[in-house]
Amino acid sequence: MTQLPPHLLHIVVHSPALDGSRRVTERGVLLGVASHLDDVFEILRFVGLDRFQVEECDFISWQGGGPAEWPGITADNRMSAGSAFTGISDSRRR
Template sequence: MSDAPIVIHRATGTGGRRVTIRGQVAGLARSDSDVVEFLRRAGLPDAAEVMDAPRWTEWQGGRPHEYGAT
């Protein structure tokens, strides 16, 4: 596990990934655009760039940018 402040958790059984920012649930993302919106609301204007930066974001379980049901 990393110390990244943004965690995009493994896909749920019905699809989508829970997103937490500094330990607080931001929402359930069903696409990259959902993640970008959660990060924008949290005050990160360069959210699209932050999503793939390991220093900022940890993708758990499965491949990054995949939101389908497991």
């Protein structure tokens, strides 16, 4: 993705899915899927944003709750969500 000046960005953190994960898009292009707030920071770092800007900017739209809203996410299913991205099942991790 070409880095744009912050005033040209329109990032959406979508409503949580059933597992609590949230899609992060920029003008309809999927940047990644976050299972917790740290994932959002990593995804947004890709477009050149740091933690301070993310928490106080007006070009990020949080749908279905703000940065503190991660319904359905627990320590146990964070590991499961991570497994979906790496292709490693929980049974292989043990």
